[in-house]
Every structure is written in C-alpha cells, then in structure tokens.
Amino acid sequence: MAGITYEDFIDLSYEPADSDLVCAFRIAPAEGMDVADAASRVASESSNGTWAALPTGEGFTDMGATAFAIDDGEVAAGETTEIRVAYPAGLFEPGSMPQILSCIAGNILGMKAVDSIRLLDCEWPEGLATSFMGPQFGSDVREEIFGVSDRPILATVPKPKVGLSTERHAQVGYEAWTGGVDLLKDDENLTDQDFNPFHDRLVESLAQRDRAEDETGEPKSYLINVTAGTNEMLERVDQVAAEGCEYVMVDVITCGWAAVQAVRERCEELGLAIHAHRAMHAAFDRLPHHGVSMRVLAQIARLVGVDQLHTGTAGLGKLANEDTVGINAWLRDDLYGLSDVLPVASGGLHPGLVPDLLDATGTNVCVQAGGGIHGHPDGTHEGAKALRAAVEAYAEGISLESKADESPALATAIDKWGTETPR
Numbered sequence: 001m002a003g004i005t006y007e008d009f010i011d012l013s014y015e016p017a018d019s020d021l022v023c024a025f026r027i028a029p030a031e032g033m034d035v036a037d038a039a040s041r042v043a044s045e046s047s048n049g050t051w052a053a054l055p056t057g058e059g060f061t062d063m064g065a066t067a068f069a070i071d072d073g074e075v076a077a078g079e080t081t082e083i084r085v086a087y088p089a090g091l092f093e094p095g096s097m098p099q100i101l102s103c104i105a106g107n108i109l110g111m112k113a114v115d116s117i118r119l120l121d122c123e124w125p126e127g128l129a130t131s132f133m134g135p136q137f138g139s140d141v142r143e144e145i146f147g148v149s150d151r152p153i154l155a156t157v158p159k160p161k162v163g164l165s166t167e168r169h170a171q172v173g174y175e176a177w178t179g180g181v182d183l184l185k186d187d188e189n190l191t192d193q194d195f196n197p198f199h200d201r202l203v204e205s206l207a208q209r210d211r212a213e214d215e216t217g218e219p220k221s222y223l224i225n226v227t228a229g230t231n232e233m234l235e236r237v238d239q240v241a242a243e244g245c246e247y248v249m250v251d252v253i254t255c256g257w258a259a260v261q262a263v264r265e266r267c268e269e270l271g272l273a274i275h276a277h278r279a280m281h282a283a284f285d286r287l288p289h290h291g292v293s294m295r296v297l298a299q300i301a302r303l304v305g306v307d308q309l310h311t312g313t314a315g316l317g318k319l320a321n322e323d324t325v326g327i328n329a330w331l332r333d334d335l336y337g338l339s340d341v342l343p344v345a346s347g348g349l350h351p352g353l354v355p356d357l358l359d360a361t362g363t364n365v366c367v368q369a370g371g372g373i374h375g376h377p378d379g380t381h382e383g384a385k386a387l388r389a390a391v392e393a394y395a396e397g398i399s400l401e402s403k404a405d406e407s408p409a410l411a412t413a414i415d416k417w418g419t420e421t422p423r
Contacts, residue, residue, distance in 0.1 A: 009043035010036055014068040016086040022123040023085050023104050026289060028115040031077040039067035039083045041113040046103050047091055063091040078115050080289055094131035097257040097304055105292050116290040122299055126336045132303040133264050134338030137273045139364055141307055141342060145246050145273070146182050146219050151395045152358070153182045154387055155223065155344070155368040159375075161187035166196045170204040172380055176373060177212035177220045179384025179409075184209070185368065186225035188251050188279035198224075199239060206243055223249040223275045230259040234266050241270040249275040250306070253284075253297070257304055264305035275344070276306035298327045302341045310368075311343040313353075314360035315421075325360055332364070342366055350375075351390035351400070351410055352419040358394050367391065371422075377412055386413035 016022050029038040043049070047065035069084035093099045105119050142148045158164055158172040173184035184205060192198035202224055209220045226236035226248045233255065240248050248267065252260050260276075267274055278301075284292040294311070301309050309331065312324035324345070331341040343365045345357055350372030357367065369387050376383030389410040393403035404411035 006037070006040040006044055006049065009047070009049055009064055010040040010067040012068060012070065014066045014086065016066075016068065017088075019089040019125045019127055020086040021089070021092065021100075021104070021125055021128055023087065023119060024082060024121040025085065026080050026082050026116075026118040026120055028078050028080045028117075028289065029075065030113055030115050033077065033113055035070050035073045035075055035081055035083070036067075038113050039070055039085070041111060042083065042108050042117065043067040043085045045111055046085070046106065046108045047087060063088055065091070080116070082120065089125060089127055092128060094128065095261075097132070097261065097300060100128075101257070101300070105296075109291070116287075118288070118290050119292045119296050121293065122296055124299065124303070124335070129303060129338065130336050132338075133261075133268065133305040134303060134335070135274075135305050135307045135341055136264070136268055136271075136339065137307045138339035139332070139342040140339070141273050142364070145221060148182070150363070151391050152363050152365045152367045153342075154180065154384075154391065155183035155185045155346075155366055156181050156373045156380075156384065156387075157185045157187045157368070157370040159370050161370070162190050162193070162196075164196060166200045166204050169196055169201055170208045172374070173205050173222070174208035174212050175380040176384045177209060178215055179373075179381040180216075180388025181373070181384045182219070183221055183223055183247075183366070183368075185223035185275070186249055187370075188225070188227075188254075188277045191225050191227055198226075198236060202239060202243055202245070206245055221246045223247050225249045225251070225277070226263070227251040227255050230255075230262050233259060233263060237263060237266050237270065237272065241272055245272075247273045247275055249277060251279045252276045252301055252304075252306060252309075253278060253280040257300060260301075260304045260306070267305075273307040274305065276301050276309040278310045295323060295327050295330065298331055298341070302331055302335070302338070306341060307339075308342045308344050308366055310346050313345045313347055313349060313357060328361055328365070344368055346370075348372070348422040350417045350422075351386045351413040352417050353421065354387070354390035355394055355400060356419070358391075363395065372413075372417070375416075376409070377416055378409065382409040382412065385409035 043065040048063045065087045067085050072081040075081045156176045285294040311327045314324040328343040346368035349369045373383035386409040389407035
C-alpha cells in the first residue's frame with residue numbers, strides 16, 4: 001500500500017502551478033536537522049503529513065504541499081535561511097481565512113524541527129484571492145467621503161486614549177475637526193466602558209461632527225471602535241449606520257479574521273468603510289526570525305476587506321521600524337481587480353515629521369497624530385491646525401519654515417518638537 005513520508009513533501013525541481021498559494025518562510029533548523037529535512041517537515045505539517053508514514057490507498061486525494069526552493073542548504077542549526085513552499089488550491093476552503101491560516105501559520109510555528117520559523121510573504125493565486133470580498137472603498141475614501149485628492153486625510157485620537165468622559169471626548173473631536181482634521185478616531189482599547197459608553201459616544205461625537213461640518217464647510221467623520229464579540233459587533237455596526245456615520249473601526253487581529261469577514265459583509269449592506277487597527281500585530285511580527293510578518297498580516301487584511309490599515313511610519317514615529325514602504329506598495333498594487341487599501345501612518349507623529357513621512361509614503365495615505373496634536377502648547381485646536389498646515393505645505397511644495405511664517409500654530413509646533421522622532 002502506498003504511503004506518505006517526509007520525502008514526499010520536498011521537490012527542488014517543482015514548478016508551482018498558477019493556482020498554487022506560494023509562501024516564503026525564514027527557518028532555522030533544529031539541532032541534528034538539515035535544511036531539507038526541516039523544509040520537508042514544514043510542508044508536511046502545514047498540509048497533509050505527520051511524523052509517521054501514512055498509508056493512503058483508495059478514497060484519498062493528495063493535498064500535499066511541496067517545498068521547492070531553499071536559499072542556502074548549508075546553514076548550521078540555529079542559523080536561518082529562506083525556503084518556499086507551494087500549496088495546491090484544493091487544500092483550502094475558498095473565502096475562509098481562518099482555515100487558510102490554520103495551514104500556513106498553524107502548527108508549524110511550534111514545530112520542534114525548527115528553532116524558529118517566520119512566514120515572510122505570500123503569493124496569492126487568483127482563484128483564492130478573489131474568493132474574498134476585498135475592500136469596499138479602499139483609498140477611494142479620500143475622494144468619496146472627503147472630496148480630497150491632493151493631500152493625505154488626517155485623523156486624531158483624543159488623549160488620554162481612555163478615561164475621558166463622553167462629553168469631553170466629543171469636545172476634543174470638535175476642537176480637532178475645526179482645526180482641520182478629517183477624522184476623529186477611537187483608540188484600540190476604547191469600546192463600551194462605563195466612563196464613556198459606546199452609543200452615547202457615537203451620538204454625542206456625531207453631533208459635534210455635524211457642528212464642525214457646518215462651521216468649516218468640510219466633510220468630517222468618526223472612526224468609532226465597534227470591536228466586541230461578533231454578534232455584538234454587528235449590532236454596533238448597525239447603530240453606526242443608523243446614526244449617519246460613514247465608518248467603523250475594528251481591532252482586526254484581537255477580534256479575529258472571521259469576525260472581520262462578518263463585519264465586512266454587514267458593511268457592504270450598509271455602505272460603511274472599515275478602518276483597521278492592528279493592535280497585537282507585534283505579537284506576530286516583531287521578532288525578525290519568528291512569527292508572521294506585517295506584510296502577510298496586511299495581505300490578509302486586504303483580502304478580508306478593510307479599507308484603511310495602520311502600516312507604520314517608515315521608521316519616523318515611536319514604533320519599531322518595519323517595511324512600511326514595501327507593505328504600502330503591496331496594498332496599492334493590482335490584485336486581480338480587488339480594491340486597494342489606504343495605508344494609515346500613526347504612532348509618534350507630529351507636524352515636523354510630515355515632509356519626511358510623505359517623501360517615504362506619498363500623499364495617498366491617512367496621517368494620524370495623537371500626542372502630536374493634543375500635546376501642542378496651545379491645545380488640540382491649534383495642534384490640529386499645525387498638522388493641517390504641515391500637510392498643506394507639502395502639497396504646495398513649500399518648506400515647513402515658509403508655511404510657519406503664515407501659520408503661528410505650525411511655528412509653535414516646530415519650536416516645540418522640531419523634526420525629532422519620539423521614542
């Protein structure tokens with residue numbers, strides 16, 4: 001009777017089919033394990049193999065993955081090299097991100113055959129990619145919601161990010177909106193606490209949003225955090241639509257990809273955009289030798305259908321450096337006709353960092369500043385004016401210093417923070 005062994009999962013002459021999902025991993029073989037042995041075990045455990053030889057016979061469809069490329073086959077135990085594994089399309093349930101990740105980022109992350117393993121990148125075949133909804137709006141939110149095409153849209157989180165009363169939260173939003181910010185945003189850990197209940201915050205913030213729109217003549221919106229258990233989250237999405245808001249915000253990693261897919265379906269019915277906060281991403285992507293890269297997390301987010309996603313600040317903010325530029329490029333590239341995603345730069349930004357940030361990311365982004373607005377010596381309203389002036393200076397092709405001559409708020413911000421990166 002035919003059987004399956006580890007040797008069946010490696011073939012360095014294999015040419016992936018167009019329908020294969022191809023994944024790149026960085027692995028460090030364990031003591032006593034050469035790279036080929038480790039690679040075969042990665043392909044085996046992530047598809048249809050196990051540690052013992054398996055009989056097959058009738059009633060079996062081979063869904064085995066194939067390790068087909070090894071960058072360096074001579075690395076010692078504990079040293080890393082990159083391998084590539086091809087997965088047949090039939091292994092996956094179309095449109096089910098949890099099932100796909102259970103294969104390509106499941107048991108293999110804990111295997112003893114490797115000292116460490118990191119999922120670096122994926123090449124998504126058309127059939128699998130288009131089984132997902134993808135974003136409803138993507139970067140079109142800039143023009144469709146705000147009528148903006150020549151500058152980034154701007155967002156801010158009230159600070160402190162938890163603890164403010166509903167009234168104070170909404171007032172901070174008003175001050176920021178009238179100062180020139182487009183979006184008020186909840187932070188990742190503000191949902192429905194006693195000091196600031198969800199529905200009260202939604203209603204009061206939108207009232208201040210309407211007031212700010214009347215005064216400025218500009219569209220404004222609110223990224224309210226609907227994160228909760230899936231059923232509760234869907235009820236909150238319904239409340240957001242009923243109150244006339246254009247967006248919901250979801251902590252996409254902590255609530256789970258299946259829950260995000262449910263929100264995406266509901267948002268399609270209601271015409272709402274999804275702003276994705278990536279809280280907990282560093283549990284997967286911070287270590288360069290283990291886990292799942294932010295690049296892959298961003299790919300997943302696009303497939304399941306978020307419109308905006310935090311992708312970092314190209315090393316300019318307070319968070320650890322990452323491949324912001326490369327990730328943003330992937331989010332914008334054509335993917336079988338699926339909409340793109342608007343990258344969000346956030347984490348330690350202030351007006352003095354705007355030119356370098358936009359040099360790196362371009363202007364088709366959302367720029368979010370918290371402390372860089374509310375920490376302004378003259379308060380939130382002036383801090384928002386300073387950020388808006390910095391962005392307008394970039395769009396006009398003039399220096400911050402020149403713009404500061406006509407914007408006292410920007411001049412004060414530059415005097416306080418200069419162009420230094422916070423930690």
